[in-house]
Amino acid sequence: MVRPIYKGTVVTLNVDTVRLPNGHTIDLEVIRHPGASAVVPLKEDGTVVLIRQFRHAANGFIYEIPAGKLHPNEDPLDCAARELEEEIGYKAGRFQLLSSIFTAPGFADEVIHVYLATELTLGTQNLDQDEVLEVVEMPLKDAIGKIEDGTIRDAKTIVGLQAVYIRQVGNR
Secondary structure: OOEEEOOOOOOEEEEEEEEEOOOOOOEEEEEEEOEEEEEEEOOOEEEEEEEEEHHHHHOEEEEEEOOEOOOOOOOHHHHHHHHHHHHHHHEEEEEEEEEEEOOOOOEOEEEEEEEEEEEEHHHOOOOOOOOEEEEEEEEEHHHHHHHHHOOOOOOHHHHHHHHHHHHHOOOO
């Protein structure tokens, strides 16, 4: 049984009555989210293009890779390409899926598809009204350093940057 509690523009909150594999029946609060795509934009010289974006829930600005919510029936790759250009003003000649990750599987069904974008060319930045951000470029190694020192704390960004870094180190 599903009992709707709240339906917003980004998430829906339900209380689901479920029978667990151990036979117990319980009520679970579940946030339903349409999913998202995120992109690690990597230039030929090893520079990554990040954003430093205001996030109310995080109480300020945080470093992130470009990302956005999937539109209804939208292919995650199309979402990745759209968000890349909208947020940082770049198009990519090539995308590679790095991983599809659960953000908080204890209470939410959101999956973020994380891509590597290469062969970057300039496009047109087109921010939404709620996007307050600056574009920041740095060497991938410096971005990894910002993970290590706690400056970069966003999970999708950490997963994406580390996946790209591991691939580069493994290809040496």
